Amino acid sequence: MRLSPSGAPLGLTALLLVAPFLLAAPSLCAQNPPASPAAPVELPAATSSAAVPATAGSVDQVDLDDIRNFSRVYEVVRQAYVEKVDDKTLMKAAITGMLSGLDPHSEYLDKEGLTQLNEDTTGQYSGLGIEVLQVDGGLRIVSPIDDTPAARAGIKPGDSIVKINGIVVDAQNVDGMFKELRGKPGSKVDLTIVHQNSDKLIDLHLVRENIAISSVKVRELEPGYAYVRISQFQDDTAGDLERKLGQLIAKNGAPKGAVLDLRNNPGGLLTAAVGVSDDFLDAGTIVTTRGRLQDANMSFKAHPGDQLAGAPMVVLTNNGTASAAEIVSGALKDNHRALIMGQRTFGKGVVQTVLPLDADHAVKITTARYYTPNGTSIQAEGIKPDIALAELTVNPSDHGPVLISSEADLPNHLANEKAQAGTDINDDGSAADAKLATSDYALSQALNVLKGMALRQPAAVRR
Numbered sequence: 001m002r003l004s005p006s007g008a009p010l011g012l013t014a015l016l017l018v019a020p021f022l023l024a025a026p027s028l029c030a031q032n033p034p035a036s037p038a039a040p041v042e043l044p045a046a047t048s049s050a051a052v053p054a055t056a057g058s059v060d061q062v063d064l065d066d067i068r069n070f071s072r073v074y075e076v077v078r079q080a081y082v083e084k085v086d087d088k089t090l091m092k093a094a095i096t097g098m099l100s101g102l103d104p105h106s107e108y109l110d111k112e113g114l115t116q117l118n119e120d121t122t123g124q125y126s127g128l129g130i131e132v133l134q135v136d137g138g139l140r141i142v143s144p145i146d147d148t149p150a151a152r153a154g155i156k157p158g159d160s161i162v163k164i165n166g167i168v169v170d171a172q173n174v175d176g177m178f179k180e181l182r183g184k185p186g187s188k189v190d191l192t193i194v195h196q197n198s199d200k201l202i203d204l205h206l207v208r209e210n211i212a213i214s215s216v217k218v219r220e221l222e223p224g225y226a227y228v229r230i231s232q233f234q235d236d237t238a239g240d241l242e243r244k245l246g247q248l249i250a251k252n253g254a255p256k257g258a259v260l261d262l263r264n265n266p267g268g269l270l271t272a273a274v275g276v277s278d279d280f281l282d283a284g285t286i287v288t289t290r291g292r293l294q295d296a297n298m299s300f301k302a303h304p305g306d307q308l309a310g311a312p313m314v315v316l317t318n319n320g321t322a323s324a325a326e327i328v329s330g331a332l333k334d335n336h337r338a339l340i341m342g343q344r345t346f347g348k349g350v351v352q353t354v355l356p357l358d359a360d361h362a363v364k365i366t367t368a369r370y371y372t373p374n375g376t377s378i379q380a381e382g383i384k385p386d387i388a389l390a391e392l393t394v395n396p397s398d399h400g401p402v403l404i405s406s407e408a409d410l411p412n413h414l415a416n417e418k419a420q421a422g423t424d425i426n427d428d429g430s431a432a433d434a435k436l437a438t439s440d441y442a443l444s445q446a447l448n449v450l451k452g453m454a455l456r457q458p459a460a461v462r463r
Contacts, residue, residue, distance in 0.1 A: 070094075096175070103366050104134060105352050111360040116182075123213040123234045127182040128189070128206055130155060131266040137171025139178060141193075142346070143264035143320035145213060146231045149206045157264055157320035158196030165190050185210045215268075218244040221447055222432065224454075226258040226308075230276065233268030233324040238275025245279075245307055257312040257450040259443065260332075263342065267323025270351060270370075274300045277331040280313065282306045284335040284373060287327045289351055291368035296353070298368075302335075312453035313338035314446040317385060322346035329383050330372030339453070340385045341446050349379030389445055394437045 077090060092108070099106040109117065119125035129148020132139045139161040144151040161169055164180045180189060191204045215237045217229040226248060230237060249255065260280075267273075270287075277286045281302035288299045315329055315338045326345045332338035353367040371377055407413050437444035 099363065099365065100134075103350070105348075105350065106363075106365045109354070109362045109364055114360065114362060117354075123215060123232070124211065125182070126185045126208055126210050128208060129211055129213075130181070132161070132178060132181070134174055134178075137174055139169055139174060142266050142322060145211070146217075146229075148211055148213075149209055153204050153206055155193065155204070156195060157318070159193045160196075161191055161193055162201060163190075163192035183208050214240065216240040216244055218248050220248065220252055220255075221259065221436075221443075223252070224256040225447060225450060226255040227261065227443075228258055229261040230265055230325070230328075232265055233272035233276070235269055235272065237268070237272040238279060241276055241279055242307065249307075254309060255311055256454040257314070258308055259446045259450060260313060260315045260328075260338065261443070262321045262325040262329060263316050263318045263442070264320035265322065265325035266320065267325055267348065270324060270327070273324035273327040277328050278302045278305075279307050280332060281335055281337055282310075284331075286331045287370050287372065288375075289368040289370045291351075293367065296351075296368040302331075312450060312457065314450045314453070315340050316342050316442055316446055317345050317383065318343040318391065318442075319346060319382075321383075323348040326378055326383055327370060327372075330376070330378060333383065333386070334373035334376075339387065339449065340383065341387045341449065342385050342389050342442055343391065344384050345378070345382040347378055347380050347382035349377050349381075387449065389442050392441050394441045394444075396434060396438060 074090060074094075077085060078087070092110075095108045099108055107113075116125070128150045129145040130150040131142040131145070133142050134140075141150075141155055141157060141159040141161070143157045144155045161177075163169065164177050167173070167177070169177045183189065185208055187208050189206055189208060191206060193202050193204060194200065195202070213231065213234070215230055215232050215234045217231075218241075219227050221227045226245070228241065228245065230241070270289075274286050282304050284302050286300040286302055288297075290297050313332065315332055317325075317329055317340055321329065321342075322345065326348065329340055329345060333340050349369055349371075350366045351368040351370055352364050354362050354364050356362045369377055369379060372383075404410065433444060433448075436447065
């Protein structure tokens with residue numbers, strides 16, 4: 001689908017951004033900025049655009065007094081503000097204020113913003129690797145992206161940015177502060193953050209990097225059990241998943257089960273979320289969207305072809321699981337395809353559309369709510385897990401050496417007549433379980449539940 005170039009009729013462009021207000025890292029929306037003023041803008045989309053109706057009977061009339069008040073305020077600011085402000089800055093601020101007053105996700109995009117969207121779509125940009133949400137005049141971390149300066153520095157979901165390069169972030173400068181998070185690779189930036197439920201300020205000295213993010217990682221947890229990590233939903237995520245999971249299956253055979261890790265996934269493209277859901281479903285509704293305009297009303301259904309051939313699945317979620325990641329979680333849960341474990345998700349149940357104004361400017365505006373297959377809106381509520389897990393860290397217990405732990409340790413014990421030479425009876429898997437639990441408690445619990453689900457399958461279905 002193409003967005004209308006400058007001078008063409010303005011249409012509603014369907015698809016669609018399903019990510020929180022991302023400031024310092026990829027917003028993963030579906031738009032590429034124009035290569036030149038005359039070039040159209042590409043937007044991966046599923047439906048056609050339609051002209052926005054604008055008849056007098058369907059639009060509220062603007063009160064003449066409101067127009068006068070706006071003009072008076074405009075002139076007061078131009079004449080009486082402590083510093084001179086040019087007309088272009090005032091108009092941009094008026095547009096920005098109008099959109100930001102609607103919801104946290106609608107915004108005005110200038111040429112710089114469109115360029116950022118292009119970087120976001122490809123997953124390649126220069127910055128720190130954090131998704132930031134503007135909340136009450138401040139900047140709050142939605143989640144750090146894997147293998148980035150932010151993640152390596154220990155930034156966590158829910159953290160708040162207090163200072164950037166020594167300047168306190170407040171409602172007056174928040175729009176400019178987030179730009180400081182991005183910059184040339186190798187350049188330095190100082191952050192002061194505070195963890196959620198803490199009052200201790202933490203100073204971090206970070207170096208910006210060129211971040212080319214592969215959104216999918218696939219590996220084997222242990223023989224027969226696959227681990228799929230999706231960090232965000234880019235335009236190539238579904239294809240990347242199909243390729244990497246296919247390679248794992250070709251190498252190790254069909255898995256007995258799989259863990260899909262969507263923790264701290266901030267979302268991204270609606271099309272990518274639909275594609276990933278379709279990879280694990282044979283049939284059923286994935287998601288529906290509803291808005292005021294006809295183009296905003298869509299329904300996506302799964303096609304035959306489950307990459308895991310029905311093997312049990314566990315999906316790991318937490319408070320940083322947002323937007324497109326919630327679409328996947330809701331689709332797999334409502335279709336009884338997977339068990340959700342972890343914490344309640346973020347609760348972003350709305351979709352944004354990019355509407356072009358001309359070749360260098362656009363508006364990202366919320367145009368629809370989305371609903372899980374059961375018809376549930378998760379807006380501001382999130383998805384509750386089937387099995388709740390607290391965010392815990394596990395440490396090995398302290399105990400003294402055990403001299404006798406089994407019959408085999410007793411003197412003069414009878415040998416097992418069918419014992420295989422070279423086998424270690426103490427290698428029962430508990431050591432590997434302890435290693436996984438101490439590094440990632442939630443993942444270890446998910447694997448244990450997955451094993452139980454696999455055992456419950458009929459013998460003919462087990463891998």
